[in-house]
Amino acid sequence: MTTSAFSIVHFEFLCWAALWTIGLSAIALVGGSLLGFVIALARISSNKSLRWASSLYIQLVQGTPLLVLLFLLYYGIAVFVGPTIPSIVAAGAGLTIYASGFLAEIWRGCIEAVPKSQWEAAECLALRRSQRMVHVILPQALRIATPPTVGFVVQVVKNTSLASVIGFIELAQAGKLINNSIFEPFTVFVVVAAIYFGICFPLSAWSRTLERTLNVADR
Amino acid sequence: MSPIVKLTDVHKYFGTYKVLEGVTFEVPRGGVAAIIGQSGSGKSTALRCINALEAIQGGTIDVCGHAIQDPELNRRALRCDVGMVFQSYNLFPHLTVEQNIMLAPTCVKLMRKPQARDLAHQVLAQVGLAEKAEHYPEQLSGGQQQRVAIARSLAMKPKLMLFDEVTSALDPQLTGEVLKVMEELARGGMTMILVTHEMAFARKVASQVIYMHKGTVWETGSGTMLDSPRTAELRSFVNNGL
Amino acid sequence: MSYRFDFLALLPYWREFLWGVLLTLQISATATVSGFIIGTICAIARADGSPFIKRLVATYVEVIRNTPLLVQVFIAYFGIATLGVHVSANVAASIALTVNVGAYTCEIVRAGLQSIHRSQMEAAECLALSRTQIYWHVVIRPAIERVYPSLTSQYVLLMLASSITSQISAAELTAAANRIQSVTFRSFETYIAVGFIYLVLSFVVRAAFALFGQTVFTRRRKLGTAL
Numbered sequence: 001m002t003t004s005a006f007s008i009v010h011f012e013f014l015c016w017a018a019l020w021t022i023g024l025s026a027i028a029l030v031g032g033s034l035l036g037f038v039i040a041l042a043r044i045s046s047n048k049s050l051r052w053a054s055s056l057y058i059q060l061v062q063g064t065p066l067l068v069l070l071f072l073l074y075y076g077i078a079v080f081v082g083p084t085i086p087s088i089v090a091a092g093a094g095l096t097i098y099a100s101g102f103l104a105e106i107w108r109g110c111i112e113a114v115p116k117s118q119w120e121a122a123e124c125l126a127l128r129r130s131q132r133m134v135h136v137i138l139p140q141a142l143r144i145a146t147p148p149t150v151g152f153v154v155q156v157v158k159n160t161s162l163a164s165v166i167g168f169i170e171l172a173q174a175g176k177l178i179n180n181s182i183f184e185p186f187t188v189f190v191v192v193a194a195i196y197f198g199i200c201f202p203l204s205a206w207s208r209t210l211e212r213t214l215n216v217a218d219r
Numbered sequence: 220m221s222p223i224v225k226l227t228d229v230h231k232y233f234g235t236y237k238v239l240e241g242v243t244f245e246v247p248r249g250g251v252a253a254i255i256g257q258s259g260s261g262k263s264t265a266l267r268c269i270n271a272l273e274a275i276q277g278g279t280i281d282v283c284g285h286a287i288q289d290p291e292l293n294r295r296a297l298r299c300d301v302g303m304v305f306q307s308y309n310l311f312p313h314l315t316v317e318q319n320i321m322l323a324p325t326c327v328k329l330m331r332k333p334q335a336r337d338l339a340h341q342v343l344a345q346v347g348l349a350e351k352a353e354h355y356p357e358q359l360s361g362g363q364q365q366r367v368a369i370a371r372s373l374a375m376k377p378k379l380m381l382f383d384e385v386t387s388a389l390d391p392q393l394t395g396e397v398l399k400v401m402e403e404l405a406r407g408g409m410t411m412i413l414v415t416h417e418m419a420f421a422r423k424v425a426s427q428v429i430y431m432h433k434g435t436v437w438e439t440g441s442g443t444m445l446d447s448p449r450t451a452e453l454r455s456f457v458n459n460g461l
Numbered sequence: 462m463s464y465r466f467d468f469l470a471l472l473p474y475w476r477e478f479l480w481g482v483l484l485t486l487q488i489s490a491t492a493t494v495s496g497f498i499i500g501t502i503c504a505i506a507r508a509d510g511s512p513f514i515k516r517l518v519a520t521y522v523e524v525i526r527n528t529p530l531l532v533q534v535f536i537a538y539f540g541i542a543t544l545g546v547h548v549s550a551n552v553a554a555s556i557a558l559t560v561n562v563g564a565y566t567c568e569i570v571r572a573g574l575q576s577i578h579r580s581q582m583e584a585a586e587c588l589a590l591s592r593t594q595i596y597w598h599v600v601i602r603p604a605i606e607r608v609y610p611s612l613t614s615q616y617v618l619l620m621l622a623s624s625i626t627s628q629i630s631a632a633e634l635t636a637a638a639n640r641i642q643s644v645t646f647r648s649f650e651t652y653i654a655v656g657f658i659y660l661v662l663s664f665v666v667r668a669a670f671a672l673f674g675q676t677v678f679t680r681r682r683k684l685g686t687a688l
Contacts, residue, residue: 059660060660062663063621063659063660063663063664064621064656064659064660064663065621065622065624065625065635065656065659066621067624067625067627067635068624068635068638068652068655068656068659069656071638071648071652072649072652072653072656075642075648075649075652076649078648079464079648079649080464154526154527158527158528158529158530159529161529161531161532162529162531162625164531165628172529172531172532175532175535185535185536185538185539185540185542185543186536186539186540186543189532189535189536189539190536192532193524193528193529193532193533193536196527196528196529196532197524197527197528200526200527200528201523201527204523204526204527270587272583272586272587294586294589295589295590295591296589298586298587298588298589299589301587302587303584303587305580305583305584307580309580309581309583309584310584311581311584311585311598311599311603312603312680312688313602313603313606313678313680313688314680315680322585322588322590322598323588323589323590326590326591326594326598327588327589327590327591327594355680355683355684357684357686358684371588372587372588375588375589
């Protein structure tokens with residue numbers, strides 16, 4: 001890229017980078033969901049040490065900045081595994097941990113939001129704990145959990161921008177690269193922001209619609 | 220004696236639905252008027268119109284010299300003269316009983332805190348709750364909360380008190396303690412208009428009973444009117460109600 | 462696999478860590494206070510303003526909530542410079558965080574305002590209180606008391622997110638860490654240490670909010686129940 005005004009070439013580069021933003025979000029969400037679900041279950045488990053450990057994990061993830069977590073993984077992997085590991089590994093791992101810590105807490109809340117009478121009713125039908133969970137509680141919790149989960153997807157998409165600090169080329173990093181060559185920071189970052197908005201706003205709107213339908217259905 | 224409240228041919232619509240269709244009555248100073256009627260008869264709406272909580276589309280209402288239908292009505296001056304108590308108490312949950320009562324005198328009448336506190340204790344004593352000043356509403360029973368609501372209105376020294384089904388949310392036991400307070404107020408000469416389902420109370424305390432039906436004053440008279448209704452509607456209402 | 466941890470190498474830099482902590486707290490506190498004021502005003506405007514104002518506030522909230530803070534920080538930093546005004550990175554950082562947290566505060570306080578029942582305002586109206594008095598005594602105060610836990614979480618997140626401003630070289634804790642690791646080459650230890658400091662800070666900030674809440678909301682202190 002040569003020094004010039006912001007052009008269609010730059011925009012193309014940004015769009016390509018946006019695909020990496022989406023890809024990284026997908027990795028974080030899949031990994032974060034699997035890990036987060038296990039931790040949410042551990043959080044409400046009858047085993048005290050499991051509850052304690054999962055609670056500690058959530059406190060750790062929610063009590064430290066994602067940025068520091070990413071640095072930590074980036075340098076940690078470099079130290080223990082070797083410096084040639086691509087940055088997507090650290091970025092993917094960091095965002096997975098981040099997403100799991102928050103999703104676990106969101107989902108725990110949703111599971112606990114299922115009325116106690118439902119647990120009791122299931123117990124009276126002589127279902128085992130796992131059966132109660134699978135057949136009675138989780139289907140109901142899923143309904144409650146959908147709007148906040150979709151809302152959290154927005155947070156994940158936005159926070160993939162932090163992967164730029166460890167050199168992963170996604171939307172924000174692409175913006176920085178373009179800016180380094182043409183130095184039109186305002187234009188570049190407004191366009192970058194607009195692309196993020198284009199990804200996030202529909203999700204936010206969808207989350208709100210889901211919430212509204214849920215509230216209506218509850219009435 | 221000149222009336223303190225005078226409604227003349229009051230009309231009120233919610234959209235196209237007519238709630239009040241030419242309501243006319245007056246209440247003299249020191250009078251106690253009980254408005255009775257089925258739900259949907261417009262009795263609560265009439266009361267709310269008197270305090271300018273609802274706009275009217277026709278007729279005139281005069282309350283303590285305030286013309287309610289006037290678009291230039293000074294609502295705050297009106298509310299200094301009129302106290303109102305609601306079915307759902309509507310105490311402010313984040314304030315103590317005392318603070319609930321002191322709020323309006325300090326904000327509106329710019330009374331100093333110590334005076335306002337004295338006043339609060341005085342009105343609380345009047346409703347028999349002097350020892351509850353430091354409590355929060357949620358720590359009180361429904362009947363106690365309603366008595367605090369009455370005290371809160373009294374602290375503004377109103378010339379007229381409006382009671383909108385104030386005992387409807389209470390069980391019979393608690394209803395009694397609220398009615399007792401209201402009866403004492405009436406005996407003290409307070410002008411009162413109450414919308415109520417308590418027929419016995421209306422018969423005993425009211426100087427004037429107003430039976431509303433289909434948005435109009437169907438029948439009106441003294442408390443004894445309930446013993447010998449003239450219209451079939453009031454007769455069936457009284458028989459079903461008792 | 463034979464990495465030897467050496468946290469002692471960081472010890473000489475304790476002053477820089479401490480300085481970073483103070484600056485992080487300063488930036489976060491500035492953004493919290495000003496963001497709270499802006500957010501509350503926006504929430505009221507959105508509930509009770511003219512249609513144009515409502516739209517304007519809604520747009521502000523949506524734009525901020527659907528774009529990354531990192532990009533907002535860049536735009537604030539370079540945008541202010543484009544206007545020809547020279548501000549330090551820390552000022553730009555405080556401005557960006559204020560604008561950001563203002564939008565989140567607006568949404569939280571709005572939910573609080575919506576939770577206040579109309580009958581409360583009606584009762585206050587019947588006591589001859591003016592519009593402003595009603596808003597202040599009967600609407601805003603209980604609304605904020607009600608959403609105070611959500612606000613606390615949001616402001617803890619803000620404190621953690623202020624680390625992002627290290628990317629415009631605002632001087633705060635993460636920036637201090639970046640510098641220290643580049644001097645000591647003890648990156649892993651540095652970020653473990655700094656992560657731990659943030660963890661402690663988030664507890665401290667949470668505790669400070671709890672304490673403040675106890676002082677301001679007497680009802681909560683006395684009854685221990687949520688409004």
